[in-house]
Amino acid sequence: MNLHGIITGDIVASQKIDPLVRQKLYADADLFLQQLKSSWISQYETYRGDSLQCEAQQPEQSLRIALMIRSFFKAYIPKKDETTAASTTKKVRSAKGYFATAFDIRLAVGIGSVDFIQKDKISTSDGQAFRLSGEALDDLKNESYRMAIKTLHPDFNELMEAPVLLLDALMQKWTQNGAEVVLYKLQNKKDDEIADILKISQPAVNQRKKNAYWDAVEKLITYFEKSVLSWTE
Secondary structure, three states: OOOEEEEEEEEOOHHHOOHHHHHHHHHHHHHHHHHHOOOOEEEEEEEOOOEEEEEEOOHHHHHHHHHHHHHHHHHOOOHHHHHHHHOOOHHHHHHOOOOOOOOOEEEEEEEEOOOEOOOOOHHHOEOHHHHHHHHHHHHHOOOOOOEEEEEOOHHHHHHHHHHHHHHHHHHOOOOHHHHHHHHHHHOOOOHHHHHHHHOOOHHHHHHHHHHOOHHHHHHHHHHHHHHHHHHOO
16 A cells, blocks of 8 residues: 555644734744755645645654654744844843743644645645544644544554653653754754754753653654554565
């Protein structure tokens, strides 16, 4: 069976975000998805402003890509906050990024077959993977957690439920700094590369990884990817 990985999401409490901040967030999220298109996703679409859907280039990468998207939102700092921080004391400036962000997104991964995919209009596509992803996202709207995985294998779905709930609990406690480091680790960047990008020391990168429980996150991703790959062998 030719498997596809579909990720569907909607921004949490988007209407409560200041309109100017919301406008910039939507634009920056679209730019981020464009960047992912070069290496990770085959296509994407944003719609209704606060919703998105994308297809992973490789279905086994679906969880990793979903975590990239969520890490982007968790790490997001509006420019007006940067301006405010720049005009305040050194103590306040140094604290930027050490708090939990107000931004988050619900994300549902669906893995299965597809009937058809509309190029440049993925939201009008259909098939098992799309339905699984959509159903999982609908289920999230009445829950406190914000990630779900639904595949064509019910036993695997049940097996993944507890780890994904634990992962979600960890992510909801991430600081902006931690989410930013994890975002780069998910893209397979090395610690020295991240240190150069963020202009921080390698020990600081390592500490942020520890605070975000990156080792545990990485093990879950590895297990997921190996499992999905085994379905295509």
